Amino acid sequence: MSAPREQGWLARFDDANALLLAVRELRALGYTQLEAYAPYPVEGLAEALGPVRNRIPLLVLLGGLFGGFGTLWLEWYASVVDYPIDVGGRPDASWPAFVPAALEMTILFAALFGIAGMLFANGLPRLNHPLFGVPRFDAASRDGFFVWLRADDPRFDVHQSHADLARLAPLAIDEVGP
Template identity: 55%
Template structure:
């Protein structure tokens, strides 16, 4: 019994070739295609159909919760838990709570952004099927790769192989599962 591969991967020599291939693959209906390049390729995410992620929303929510938590902690300790009347000021004088509230909002936003980024990228991932392909180490140097995953709803082995071969890659290999 042979195991189904994780995907099919094509290797391209230039960023322009990768970008054109990504557009054609997305137009062909592949939703989970992945591209790998040694540097940022402008427009590649859009060519693959990536629109938005939720990291900014989680960052805002983390900042809001951090700021509210910092404010509540100060308010509770100054008004409810240990009220001290100093110089006739009101116990809940909010201007003195602003610096810590701001710092806690920034800290909460930073933690939320970091955790959301890790979750959105599926990290930490110590093993990835692409690491088993010997040619893939060139993705960090001078080659560009486009991978069609077998868990994509549009994936059918023969159709995917013909599509990738029609893009004129340097080579096309199966990625073992």
């Protein structure tokens, strides 16, 4: 038995336009936990699915701060505490010279945190998903346009949601999850 966020109804539509219209209709009905699948990027679909709030920007910021200040600390520790060398009479803690490396590490860590956080937030790595149990879902990479109404939507009701989808005249409605 999988969690509600991995269950719901999957409806298949004829083309990109039908998919876009269906998503707008469902949003107008108050559904928020919608997922859409199409074989190619559909213009306007991302906006139609509604605003996405996630914590990736915060993670990127934290990664940048960690990389930057961490590098500054590392440089200071290496050249002041661990192994001080006199270079042309300059101070051990040569802050101006520390900045370029810290800047590069800020960017590197911001990017790494962002990518790792994105993969983690997407639930990866995982080997399977209940969606793949739906017959003909593989058409999403060829000519299938799908909307998945997730069961963890506050407005989700097994019968009502099925009826809502059916009114949009999809090609097929399948159950996701066991």
